[in-house]
Amino acid sequence: MTRTTLPRPVDIAAVFPELAPLARTTTRLHPRPGTPTPQESSVGGPLLWPIDDPWPFCEDPHLHVAPLTTLADVRLKRDTLTAAWKRPRHPGVNLLTPEEDAIIKRIQAGHSWTDEPIAMIPVAQLYARDIPDLHPPLGCDLLQVLWCPFDHPEEELPKAKLVWRSFSTATALLSNPPQPVAVQSGDYIPEPCVVHPEQVIEYPALSDLDEALREQIKAWQAREKTIADAGNFAYSFGLSVAPGWKVGGWTSFSFRDAEPAICPCGTQMQPLLRIDSTEWDGGSGSWIPIEDQALNRNPDLSYTPPWEPVMVTIGRAYTMQIYTCPASVDHPPVAWMQ
Ligand SMILES: [Zn+2]
Ligand SMILES: [Zn+2]
Numbered sequence: 001m002t003r004t005t006l007p008r009p010v011d012i013a014a015v016f017p018e019l020a021p022l023a024r025t026t027t028r029l030h031p032r033p034g035t036p037t038p039q040e041s042s043v044g045g046p047l048l049w050p051i052d053d054p055w056p057f058c059e060d061p062h063l064h065v066a067p068l069t070t071l072a073d074v075r076l077k078r079d080t081l082t083a084a085w086k087r088p089r090h091p092g093v094n095l096l097t098p099e100e101d102a103i104i105k106r107i108q109a110g111h112s113w114t115d116e117p118i119a120m121i122p123v124a125q126l127y128a129r130d131i132p133d134l135h136p137p138l139g140c141d142l143l144q145v146l147w148c149p150f151d152h153p154e155e156e157l158p159k160a161k162l163v164w165r166s167f168s169t170a171t172a173l174l175s176n177p178p179q180p181v182a183v184q185s186g187d188y189i190p191e192p193c194v195v196h197p198e199q200v201i202e203y204p205a206l207s208d209l210d211e212a213l214r215e216q217i218k219a220w221q222a223r224e225k226t227i228a229d230a231g232n233f234a235y236s237f238g239l240s241v242a243p244g245w246k247v248g249g250w251t252s253f254s255f256r257d258a259e260p261a262i263c264p265c266g267t268q269m270q271p272l273l274r275i276d277s278t279e280w281d282g283g284s285g286s287w288i289p290i291e292d293q294a295l296n297r298n299p300d301l302s303y304t305p306p307w308e309p310v311m312v313t314i315g316r317a318y319t320m321q322i323y324t325c326p327a328s329v330d331h332p333p334v335a336w337m338q
Helices: 017-022 071-086 098-109 211-224 235-240 290-297
Strands: 024-028 121-127 142-148 159-165 198-202 246-248 270-276 319-324 334-337
Touching: 071 098, 121 270, 159 319, 211 235
Parallel strands: none
Antiparallel strands: 024 198, 024 246, 121 142, 142 159, 246 270, 270 319, 319 334
């Protein structure tokens, strides 16, 4: 099934022609739970990893938040709760059977702290053939993103690693990659998802516009919202930057002060991949793909709400934006919670 974003309720570049040259394409990934293969683009799916290529481990210090859990327990908890939610529910009766309740309590008790190196886990695998906004370096056609699923000092985020490859050079594949001995929680464990890439147009967030244009748009928005559905005329939510997991395009900030990411070489870094806690929320409902709108109206039918298909949570439902330096693929990427 494809995923289709409706045209924006207002062609904002027709209202403000100054925006037209600032238009950028982005590729919305639309990840949804599934069983991707190493030969497919995915979120949280198996990577096309050459057998003789060392698997990355993290040996950095981790912020201490015991108790820990394991990948197997995160998956068991999700499977248990998903199955329980599928059964008819009766008011006043425990959702879980006694056996399921025992499983959940055992998982919640957790595991003790570890200082062992942590095997990184797959976060995204993106083939350039599927993702028009990927723009890989010369000779590469595949981006693999892994992370260490713990909070690290400084950004309090998982530590991400980017691997660019040519898929044709990966012939003998690693079938059983190392797994972390423990993980911090389920928050940084993506559910295996297939993706449904869709290219859409974005305009800069208000914070990326010059002050004069920003004020004009704010005034327009204040005028228009008295006429029609306020959400449709909200530049930030409906007309500029798409929500959800996406590649390229513009970025936006919520709790964090807006500032450009500058590489130590002096070049302004550009958004590569945005990892989002939700695919949409109350404010960004105009971006819900047509194919998901019926499910969105009946979210109580499943344990996982349709707007959280990946089950990754960054901070208080924020985003993690990975930036790269356009000057050189060798300049380290940065990742911000924003
Ligand atoms: Zn780490
Ligand atoms: Zn640089």
